[in-house]
Amino acid sequence: MRLTTLFALALASSTAISPISALAQTDASMKDDALTYPETKTVDVVEEQFGEKVADPYRWLENDVREDADVAAWVKAQNKVTNAYLETLDGREALAASMTKLFDYDALGVPVEAGGNYFYQRKSGGQNQAVLYVREGEDGEERVLIDPAKWSDDGATALAEWKPSDDGSLLVYAIQDGGSDWRTVKVIEVATGKILEDTVEWVKFSNLAWMPNNYGFLYSRFPAPQEGEAFQSLNKDQTIYLHLIGKPQDQDMKVYETPDRPDLNHVAELTSDSAWVVISSSSGTDERYEITLVKVDAPELEARTLVKGLENNWTLIDGIGDTLYFATDKDAPRRRIMKTDVSAEMPEWEEIVPEHVATIDTAILVGETLAVDYIDDAKSRLELFALDGTPKGVVDLPGLGQVGGLNGSAKDSEAFFAFTSFNRPSTIYRFDDAGAPKVWAKPDIPFDPENIAVSQRFYESKDGTKIPMFLVHRKDIDLSKGAPTLLYGYGGFNISLLPEYSAPKMAWIEAGGVYASANLRGGGEYGKEWHDGGRLNNKQNVFDDFIAAGEYLVEQGITPEDGLAIEGRSNGGLLVGAVVNQRPDLFTAGHAAVGVMDMLRFDRFTAGRYWVDDYGYPEKEADFHVLRKYSPYHNIKDGTDYPALIVSTADTDDRVVPGHSFKYTARLQALDTGDKPHLIRIETRAGHGSGKPTDKLIEEYSDIYGFLADAVDLDIAD
Numbered sequence: 256m257r258l259t260t261l262f263a264l265a266l267a268s269s270t271a272i273s274p275i276s277a278l279a280q281t282d283a284s285m286k287d288d289a290l291t292y293p294e295t296k297t298v299d300v301v302e303e304q305f306g307e308k309v310a311d312p313y314r315w316l317e318n319d320v321r322e323d324a325d326v327a328a329w330v331k332a333q334n335k336v337t338n339a340y341l342e343t344l345d346g347r348e349a350l351a352a353s354m355t356k357l358f359d360y361d362a363l364g365v366p367v368e369a370g371g372n373y374f375y376q377r378k379s380g381g382q383n384q385a386v387l388y389v390r391e392g393e394d395g396e397e398r399v400l401i402d403p404a405k406w407s408d409d410g411a412t413a414l415a416e417w418k419p420s421d422d423g424s425l426l427v428y429a430i431q432d433g434g435s436d437w438r439t440v441k442v443i444e445v446a447t448g449k450i451l452e453d454t455v456e457w458v459k460f461s462n463l464a465w466m467p468n469n470y471g472f473l474y475s476r477f478p479a480p481q482e483g484e485a486f487q488s489l490n491k492d493q494t495i496y497l498h499l500i501g502k503p504q505d506q507d508m509k510v511y512e513t514p515d516r517p518d519l520n521h522v523a524e525l526t527s528d529s530a531w532v533v534i535s536s537s538s539g540t541d542e543r544y545e546i547t548l549v550k551v552d553a554p555e556l557e558a559r560t561l562v563k564g565l566e567n568n569w570t571l572i573d574g575i576g577d578t579l580y581f582a583t584d585k586d587a588p589r590r591r592i593m594k595t596d597v598s599a600e601m602p603e604w605e606e607i608v609p610e611h612v613a614t615i616d617t618a619i620l621v622g623e624t625l626a627v628d629y630i631d632d633a634k635s636r637l638e639l640f641a642l643d644g645t646p647k648g649v650v651d652l653p654g655l656g657q658v659g660g661l662n663g664s665a666k667d668s669e670a671f672f673a674f675t676s677f678n679r680p681s682t683i684y685r686f687d688d689a690g691a692p693k694v695w696a697k698p699d700i701p702f703d704p705e706n707i708a709v710s711q712r713f714y715e716s717k718d719g720t721k722i723p724m725f726l727v728h729r730k731d732i733d734l735s736k737g738a739p740t741l742l743y744g745y746g747g748f749n750i751s752l753l754p755e756y757s758a759p760k761m762a763w764i765e766a767g768g769v770y771a772s773a774n775l776r777g778g779g780e781y782g783k784e785w786h787d788g789g790r791l792n793n794k795q796n797v798f799d800d801f802i803a804a805g806e807y808l809v810e811q812g813i814t815p816e817d818g819l820a821i822e823g824r825s826n827g828g829l830l831v832g833a834v835v836n837q838r839p840d841l842f843t844a845g846h847a848a849v850g851v852m853d854m855l856r857f858d859r860f861t862a863g864r865y866w867v868d869d870y871g872y873p874e875k876e877a878d879f880h881v882l883r884k885y886s887p888y889h890n891i892k893d894g895t896d897y898p899a900l901i902v903s904t905a906d907t908d909d910r911v912v913p914g915h916s917f918k919y920t921a922r923l924q925a926l927d928t929g930d931k932p933h934l935i936r937i938e939t940r941a942g943h944g945s946g947k948p949t950d951k952l953i954e955e956y957s958d959i960y961g962f963l964a965d966a967v968d969l970d971i972a973d
Contacts (some may be wrong), residue, residue: 290340290932293332293923305876306948307883309855313921317856317914318792318859326917330906330937337901337934346971347961350762354930354953357379357758357765359700363683365660365671368393370423372445374400375683376414382947383410386429387417389445400448410948413960418463418472419445421529425500427463427472434908434947436460436862439926442500455504455574459490460862462522465531467551467764473501473510473523473532490862492519494771495534497556507712509555511547511611526574527620527664531597533571533579534558540748541868542568549598561597568783573620573665580625581617589782590615592625592644607644612783616658616751620665626650628658630674630751630781632711633723633774637661637672637692650690653682655709657753668866671695676754677727677770678761679708684760706730707764709754714807717799720776720788724804725754726813727770739768739969740814741960742804746775749786749827759956768969769813773804775830777869790869792881798833805834805841817843820963824848825911826869828902832887832919835897844899844966846959847887849911852919854886855879861909888919896929899966901959905938932967 259781297312320326341347359380373393378385387401408411415438417428424445429438440455440463461475475495479750480488494512498504511534513519515845517634526533532549546562561579562569568590577598584590587610595602608615613629613636620626624647625640635658637650652658656676662671669810673681680700684692695947713721721776732738741763745752752772760770774780777789777797787795805821808814821842823830828850833846855873857863871878881887891897904916920935936958938951947955964971 259871265822290336290934290958292336293329295329295921295925296387296811297925303945304855304873304883305879309883309889311853311856311918311936313918317860317912317923319483320913327947329917333935334937336339336962337936338933341936341958341962342960344961344965346766346964346969347524347957349971350766351953351957352966353756353762353765354957356701356916356951357761358953360680360697360700362680362698363673363696364671364693365662365683367419367662368423368667368669369419369421371953372423373421374417374419374423375427378949381949382415383950387414387426397885398410400445401443403430405674406430407432410950412737413948414459417467420465420469421467422469424466425451425469428869429458429461429463429464435907435909437909440498442472451500453498453500454498455498455500455507460520460522462524464523464525466497466525467529469500471497473497473525475520475522481964487955489860491864493520493674495521495523508556509547511558519545520865524571525569527666528574528576528578531574532556533574533578535569535571537564537775538565541565542674542749543868561595561602567733570617572618572625575620575665580618582618582619584783586948588784589613591938592627592640593620607642608640614779616779617661617664619661619670621663621664621670621686622668623666623887626661626670626686626690628661630753630779633725633751633753633780634711635753641689643697647688648690648866650686650692652692653679655711655754657755675756677709677772678704679757680756695731697862702761702765705759707731712807714803716776716796716803718796718839720796720800722773722800722803723780724771724807727760727772729764729767732767732769734769736817737812737815739818739964740771740808740820741768741807741963742771742773742801742819742821743827744773744775744797744801744804744830745825745827746777746789746800746825746830748866749779749783750826751779759952759960762956763960763964763969766964766969766971768967771804771807771808771813772967773801775800775804777819777826791871794870794885797830798837798885801830801834802838809841818967820844820967822846822848823850824961826851828852828916829854829887829909833885833890833901836887836890836892838883839892839895839897842898844901846901846903846963847919848903849905849908849910849913849914850887850902850915851917852886852915853888854882855889857915860912860914863911888915888922891919891928893926893928895927897923897931897933899931899962900933901962903938903955903959904935911956932962932964 290691300311300314314444318326342892364376366373376385384403388397388398389400403414413431415429415431419426438458442451458476464473481523495510496507498507521536536545543565547558567585570582580594592608593604613631616628616630618627629636639647659673661672664763675681685698686692686693828847831847832847902916904913923933
């Protein structure tokens, strides 16, 4: 179990707002003329922080678009300008057609076995959401268990987390509506497809864990927010509850809470033999946990502490009776595997698999074998060990790529994983403790992966650090002559960018462009030191790494002059905003998606408070000065020509609230930043990204990549 995810943002001010006038050109000559952006009112908000007066003229745009008519009018006016511009671009329809083809394959998830039933998700071409299937036996006939297509007319309601009971007779599942992080949890009877009356609300950032004999399940929830504040209020006081099947939610039993420490999040899981409930508590995104145990068969569900203090990463692998196995970075920045006997009065830790030059990403038990997935220079390596740590060999993977969904347990003799690369959608493999993987499901893909080249290079950042970067392109492209290039980065929260298939990016590649993915500091590719090297007062290293990647692509002739586009999502949206401010001359175009753009107020809304682990505290003077120096919203350079930029966000993003993108765009448009287009695309009935239907993805990325392609002269042939 890994809990690294970005959570949310924003705030609102109550200032009277004048009407917005949207004066947008809509004819085809618009692309050649200076854009006329909607007028955005400014408000007189200036706050002094540590001796510096900080103006925030667009504070009102932090208000919830669903609750504030003036913000809604601004959104409508901006979309009118953006849509009119996008309609002038050649190639959007061709990109949409290409993406439609590239999405047209059976995308299968990794199966989960329970009671002889195999549960797995599959999304075929033309489907907006993945469908959950079940088979009786590995080779049994499959049938649909849950089809989210029936849940909404627009396809924006998705199946999120799900978990079958140990005997496979019941399945608990979460519903995600409109891309929000909030979940509604239901239960279905597997044999009949009957949906039980059980309903659990206000679940967010939660695991789902069945208790033995199906009498109930554990989940994590927050208190119900005040009316109108569900998408902006801070997430505090998360509590683990036990829901009893057949009972209303108001009778659910509190299992674990920390009212004296309201900032802690708590997630519960059970060992595969259902002997122990293991609760992981954290205060942010830094993967430092306290571990609390509850013995399942004890007369009372009493909690006892195993690991106290938020000092290290402790990730449960599994348990066999009273012996629990964890991966940890304690005294091992690239992580090691340890075990402990929790029946002892004072449990002691024993090392099983020592730290390696590669970084442990995930690990599972398969019977009496440890399967350890390493990140080895930003790509996966899967190795097997006996329970005493004796090496049992390396699993033969199909090439340079990423292992995902590694799934097995101590009570099983089989395990599954998915393998993907930039030029290969996920293939599902089954393996046992002998380690020889066999294909369980392989999609028929709508292109020939042998025509796509995938390579890895290393370049030097500003301080001499070697940074890995993948290059992907058609094999018939002569890189010595250069081709329009899309450079992607993230660089934060210990999240690693490993090779992964993307239909929109493949459309860019098939059109003749180069795709580059840089493994910046701040990620987890090389363990804790790599993460620490790109966070807090080291955050500038992330921007330097990304700028150096762009310089390398230009210097090597991989991208021609005026041929470099950049892209990043969430923390990567912050990355795009920051590097464009610092080196507007280097980049021709950029896409900042659902970005964290106001670094002085990010911790005031929804999940934003978690991000202080990576960004620091705006109210602390030392951190304030670091944040103020790179905050995208506060550092736009007046009188400087900026590249063509498209910002994207969504009205129900309750992780990085859209006010970040709204304020940044308003300021970018108001200052003198040159004649290139600076637009914002605001999606409705969508959130931070997960659960977005396929048709919206195609529409969104044909717009965005059409915009970038036009800016860098990538010829999108019909």
